[in-house]
Amino acid sequence: MxxxxxxxxxxxxxxxxxxxxxxxxxxxxxxxxxQRVSEASHNAAYWSISTGMNAQNKALSAVQDSLGFGKAILDTAYTGLNEALVKAEDMIAKYVSLEQDGIDAAAVNAEITQLKAQITAIATGADFEGQNLLSTAGTAVDVVNGYNKTTGVSTMTIAKYDLEAAFAAVTDEVTAQAAFTAMKTAAAEFGAMKMRIESQSSFISQQTDAIDRGVGQLVDxxxxxxxxxxxxxxxxxxxxxxxxxxxxxxxxxxxxxxx
Structure with a gap:
């Protein structure tokens, strides 16, 4: 019909x-x-998971920035300390030479004074954006090194070494040697801290990549x-x-x- x-x-x-x-x-x-899931109406469960993971990745990006900033501060101090170690070696040699009869003590002492001034200049000049781990005025630096949405932010502390004060107190070979030994210890600690920061930075990079891949599996x-x-x-x-x-x-x- x-x-x-x-x-x-x-x-x-x-x-x-x-x-x-x-x-x-x-x-x-x-x-x-x-994306096959770009808003909640497409798949509420997957959208919720991906949104949460994307927020975590942004937080991890901020952690990565903090690690980079901390590494730059540490690199500045580490480089300065290594240079100061060379000057300290020269200073110890000068103090030893003063024990030799007939040496021009005034000239050697003048050289020692200049070496101390150079070390002090290194200590005060090892500054990165107002952060200095070698000067008397400097302070320890806290670096954000992790984030977990359950436990929150985690930090690590980079302790300072007062290089400026250490050499202000040097008066002879014995005190110079003691300062030199302390400098080596501080340099070793800075080196270990650098390795830790680099390792953590690498882990954060891998973690963000893994999250990106996981989110991609859900919504791409x-x-x-x-x-x-x-x-x-x-x-x-x-x-x-x-x-x-x-x-x-x-x-x-x-x-x-x-x-």
């Missing part, structure tokens, strides 16, 4: 075309964003599959339009019955 009021074929064709257009819009959005679109789906849906859309056109033309055929 044919009816002017109800065109079942057109209704079916229209519903099919509407669903095809909806699927096509979804596929086009996935291709445009590169399979571009090869979406490309194939787009082609198929475009064909379906064209066929749906054709089918709707044919269904709408059926009502025109009724007119021929009254001619």
């Amino acid at each position: 044919s009816s002017l009021l109800t065109n079942a074929s057109a209704m079916t064709a229209l519903q099919t075309l509407s669903q095809t257009n909806k699927n096509l819009n979804t596929t086009q959005a996935r291709i445009a964003t590169g 679109a399979d571009m090869e599959a979406e490309s194939a789906r787009l082609s198929a849906l475009q064909v379906q859309q064209q066929l749906g339009i054709q089918a709707l056109s044919i269904a709408n033309a059926n009502t025109q055929n009724i007119l021929s019955l009254f001619r």
Whole structure:
């Protein structure tokens, strides 16, 4: 039976075309964003997980920045301390030479004074953005080295070594040797701290990469599959339009019955 009021074929064709257009819009959005889950309405569970992990990654990025800043401060102090060690070696040699009869003590003492001044200049100049681990005015530095959403932020402390004060108290070979020994200990501690920071920085980098991969598994679109789906849906859309056109033309055929 044919009816002017109800065109079942057109209704079916229209519903099919509407669903095809909806699927096509979804596929086009996935291709445009590169994500199959870009908002909560797509998949609430996956969206919630990915949002939380992305927030953690941003926090870890801040940790990485803090580690970089701490490493720069430590590198500055480490470099200065190594240079000061060379000057301290020279100073010890000068004190030893003073024990030799006939040496020009005034000239040697003048050289020692200059060496002490150079070490003091190294100590006060080993500054990075107001942070100095070698001067009397400097302080220990706290570095953020980790973040966990359950336990929060973790930090590590880089203790200072007061190089400036150490050589202000040097008066002879014995005190110079004691200061030199303390400098070596401080340099070893700085070196160990550098290794720790570098290791932690590498771990944070690997951790953020792992999180990115995990989030990608949840929300990233399979571009090869979406490309194939787009082609198929475009064909379906064209066929749906054709089918709707044919269904709408059926009502025109009724007119021929009254001619």
